[in-house]
């Protein structure tokens with residue numbers, strides 16, 4: 001790192017600590033040439049990605065949206081919150097490594113399907129059956145929520161233990 005005082009590039013790190021709840025590494029450096037100290041900050045590169053939809057329009061990549069969609073597909077399945085978050089983190093990392101700046105919405109849907117297939121067959125079928133007719137994640141997520149809502153209502157009679165129904169177990 002070039003010294004701000006003398007312009008030389010040799011320095012040594014005299015102190016290194018995290019800041020901003022682990023999002024930043026702050027390094028105190030000492031110039032080997034003039035001996036003066038300065039500070040550098042290291043942050044993860046934050047480049048927002050865009051999702052390219054089937055019709056060519058773009059929208060910001062939303063991790064929350066994917067998590068919500070998967071949670072909906074996994075409703076009443078033996079899939080933990082940690083499973084879902086871990087799955088999305090893996091997908092996000094993979095997308096980040098494969099695409100730069102823009103991600104086709106299709107690539108997201110396909111990765112979600114592949115991951116769900118390994119995680120939970122029922123969640124996979126729910127997700128895939130709706131997704132295949134849309135090929136667009138945003139539109140699809142909306143539809144999935146509607147569908148799952150309808151399924152839950154229809155399923156109440158058959159599943160008396162439904163926690164969301166607000167009915168007595170023995171009714």
Ligand SMILES: [Zn+2]
Pocket residue numbers: 003004005006007008031032033034035036
């Ligand atoms: Zn210097």
